Amino acid sequence: MEEATKRNTHCVIVEHVDRSYGRKQVLFDISLRLGHAQILGLLGPSGSGKTTLIRLVAGIDRPDRGVVHLLGERLPRLSMMGRIGYMAQADALYGDLTARENMGFFASMYPLGRSRKKERIQVVLDLLGLTPDADRLVREYSGGMKRRLSLGIALLHQPPVLILDEPTIGLDPLLRQTIWEELYRQKDAGVTIIISTHAMDEAEKCDTLGMLREGRLIGSGSPGEVKAAADAQTIEEAFIRLGGGGL
Amino acid sequence: MRIWAVALRILRQLGHDWRTMALMVLSPIFVMTLMSLIFNSEEYNPRIGIVNAPASFVERLEEKDAVLFRYDAYGAEMALAKDLVDGVVDFSNGLPTLEMEGSDPGKSMAVQRLVEAVLREPPRSIARPPLLEVTYLHGYKDMAAFDSFGPILIGFYVFFFVFLIAGVSFIGERNNGTLERILATPLRRWEVVAGYILGFGFFAVLQSGLIAWYSIRVLGIFMVGSFPLVLAVTSLTAMVGLAIGTFISAFADNELQMIQFVPVVIVPQLFFSGLFDLGTMPKPLQMAGRGMPLWYVADALRNIMIRGTGFEEILLHMGVLAATCLLFATANVLALKKYRRL
Known part of the structure; x- marks a missing residue:
């Protein structure tokens, strides 16, 4: 009974998760929780295991030990794939297709129906300001346009959970702001969001933080809690202190 | 779908x-x-140098579409060295000898087959054997x-x-x-x-x-x-x-x-x-x-x-x-x- 309640009150539950690739262990005993319509920020330098954790929560990968629950279901499960909007670190787009064709293809992976699909594509294109370039080949797109398109594809089927691997990496501040505005809009609409980032300033924008360093969770909680726990003024300071001091 | x-x-x-x-x-x-x-190109016609060959031999070689060159012993050596001919048939010692250029086994084979065929042919005076009739189950001649x-x-x-x-x-x-x-x-x-x-x-x-x-x-x-x-x-x-x-x-x-x-x-x-x-x-x-x-x-x-x-x-x-x-x-x-x- 208690177990079931826990699963319903939390959108994401990660418990004692280990993951190794070959001999190299990438994640050590990770446990995390996230409520509905919240933003979880996974913070850490590159190589800290953020992407591995993201892939586990997205149900692409399976933990060696421990469990991952999403929306009350144990992952990985194929039927859950349709309830997740995933944006990989690389812009996983087909350069020799137009933006509209890319969206059309990815939308066909979900049971949307022809007219609904068309409508969603147009809504998302408008939302991200890509309508004027919708029929251009993606290989002619700038880096920022590709990122926006990748995000747009994750939003197409209106998933209740968004999982975004470094969505703002390498973007100019204006574009970063646009993307964060969209994330807040999604959150207000009830969507739970998990993002990874190595930008400390973005951490303040999240409801919950998971700080990763060398595959270990060195701190978690709201930005305020994390700072208080480390007796630090900024997230960056907290990260350094929790990580065991000098880097 | x-x-x-x-x-x-x-x-x-x-x-x-x-x-x-x-x-x-x-x-x-x-x-x-x-x-x-x-x-698709035609069958290869070998180039043959001849030294002191009897007229009947030369005639039959020509009938078989060989490309012939007449040389003396020295000229034949030069022609072989420069790859002007694929082989040289020399009758100087009474019996025929065949010297090949030799760098292309296919051409050497063609020369040898041709020369041997001509040498084995019976003299013209005797009645010819009947022509062999060849038919093909698949393909064509x-x-x-x-x-x-x-x-x-x-x-x-x-x-x-x-x-x-x-x-x-x-x-x-x-x-x-x-x-x-x-x-x-x-x-x-x-x-x-x-x-x-x-x-x-x-x-x-x-x-x-x-x-x-x-x-x-x-x-x-x-x-x-x-x-x-x-x-x-x-x-x-x-x-x-x-x-x-x-x-x-x-x-x-x-x-x-x-x-x-x-x-x-x-x-x-x-x-x-x-x-x-x-x-x-x-x-x-x-x-x-x-x-x-x-x-x-x-x-x-x-x-x-x-x-x-x-x-x-x-x-x-x-x-x-x-x-x-x-x-x-x-x-x-x-x-x-x-x-x-x-």
Whole structure:
């Protein structure tokens, strides 16, 4: 009974998760929780295991030990794939297709129906300001346009959970702001969001933080809690202190 | 349906990539044309130098279309050294001796055969033996080499190009992250493979049909069998090339490494496909061809085009090819586990 309640009150539950690739262990005993319509920020330098954790929560990968629950279901499960909007670190787009064709293809992976699909594509294109370039080949797109398109594809089927691997990496501040505005809009609409980032300033924008360093969770909680726990003024300071001091 | 979406996407990608389309269609046509020009040429007339030869001998050599040059002993040596003749017949010592230029065994053979034939011929005064009447069950008199191995080439090109294009395209999909991305959707692994086979298969069937049509109708390659049957075999060939190409691509990190697999995967198959006569090789080696899909393709196409074989007789070939395709497609589905465990 208690177990079931826990699963319903939390959108994401990660418990004692280990993951190794070959001999190299990438994640050590990770446990995390996230409520509905919240933003979880996974913070850490590159190589800290953020992407591995993201892939586990997205149900692409399976933990060696421990469990991952999403929306009350144990992952990985194929039927859950349709309830997740995933944006990989690389812009996983087909350069020799137009933006509209890319969206059309990815939308066909979900049971949307022809007219609904068309409508969603147009809504998302408008939302991200890509309508004027919708029929251009993606290989002619700038880096920022590709990122926006990748995000747009994750939003197409209106998933209740968004999982975004470094969505703002390498973007100019204006574009970063646009993307964060969209994330807040999604959150207000009830969507739970998990993002990874190595930008400390973005951490303040999240409801919950998971700080990763060398595959270990060195701190978690709201930005305020994390700072208080480390007796630090900024997230960056907290990260350094929790990580065991000098880097 | 998701399989259709994958197939349609591949066709759209090809539709935006005119260079690949043109290459897949034009390059086999170009090479087939070249091959037909090279191997349709007339029988070789050997160039023979003669020293002190009797007139009757010279006359008979000329009747057999040899190109003759008269020399003295020194001139003959010079001509051989400069490769002006393929061999020199010298009657100076009363008995004929034959000295070869020797760098091309084919030409040497032609010279020797011709000279021996003339020397063995009985004197003209005696009544000639009756002419041997030759008929052909398959093919025709002086059948061009191209007619004999053209069917193999048709199968080979279809296999080769589809192998490469599908393999390279799959590597692209792995490397730019789209493969992982589509596996983060409800798409099943077998649906990816089926979509690939359907999309590239559709294009490959068109391509192979065009190559076969061009070879038969335009280049006039010898063909007595049924054209739809040829199409059926080439289409199946394309499927096998596709399945093997995408499977092999799992072992290549980039496009260049895919090309490096060509000498390993493609070239041995070509050797054992029947392009070269393996009759003198040890039996176990001859049988190695039976383990290679291209042998079944080549044998089936040769049977249809040269011997006019019907569907029943190539059923085994088709079965082996279909099974190969299925085997590698299944292996592909399993190999995708690397990207998503489900």
